[in-house]
Amino acid sequence: MSIFTCLLLICVTASLSLVSARGGETHVVGGDEGWTQFPNYGDWAQGQTFHVGDTLLFNYDEDLHSVIQVNETAYEDCIKEPNLAAFSSGNDSFRLAEASRQWYICGVGDHCENGQKLSINVLP
Template identity: 40%
Template sequence: MALPRALILIVLATALFSTTSSAKEFIVGDEHGWTILFDYQAWASGKLFHVGDKLIFKYRTGENNVFQVNGTDFNNCTVPAASQGLTTGNDVIVLDTPGRKWYLCGVANRCQNGQRLFIDVLPSQAQAPSLSPLSSVLPITLSPSPSPSPSSSPLRAKHPWQLTRKLVALFQH
């Protein structure tokens, strides 16, 4: 009977501590696509962009393009001379580093008419999990102190593997 409980505990712990990296795809401008006279900052507000996510710029080929630029070029609506723009009409940009990213259309006065976007890219969501969700359910502490005080948690452990043993023992009773 102890083995199934331990197995259930391991499965539960794995589910609680696992992180899934699910990259999102954002169609810039949603159904409006990449065009003039659209508020791309309003579109981006409330969205969280992470490393690994994709921006998809949809537009009519030949009428628009997409350039990734720096902040100065973004503010001035200028395209660097040596820069190559994207021109397929279905351009996919993978966000591969965290930080601020700037995009604009380099055709005529389209940037000045609102066809530009800046976003802040956050680190990937696939990071080490914290114990905060579990600590609200179980009285667990990981402590470097060699001797637990009488008022401390019965699940006090110096190392994570000790905590696993204590959790297994707890569920075996």
């Protein structure tokens, strides 16, 4: 193996270690089902570990759903406004920028009341 190849391999390995230490994982909310009614998002979130630098990706039919980032009270009571952020593109990403508890709900009809909401704990 040439010295160039060895150096390249070392650089790539070091780069991957830095990315993994900073986070950078993308979590597709709801997995294959996406952001829709009736999956248990509490169960889904328990199978994930969220870190600063990771991304939440909400995939859904924009004609049927939306994503609203809210505080804990709004999450518990399904209050849509005021909110921290609202999106309806059908393909919305949230970069997890700080270690904190975060809450998301669907803003359409009674979807939140029917369980279309997500609470996560973001670790450093």
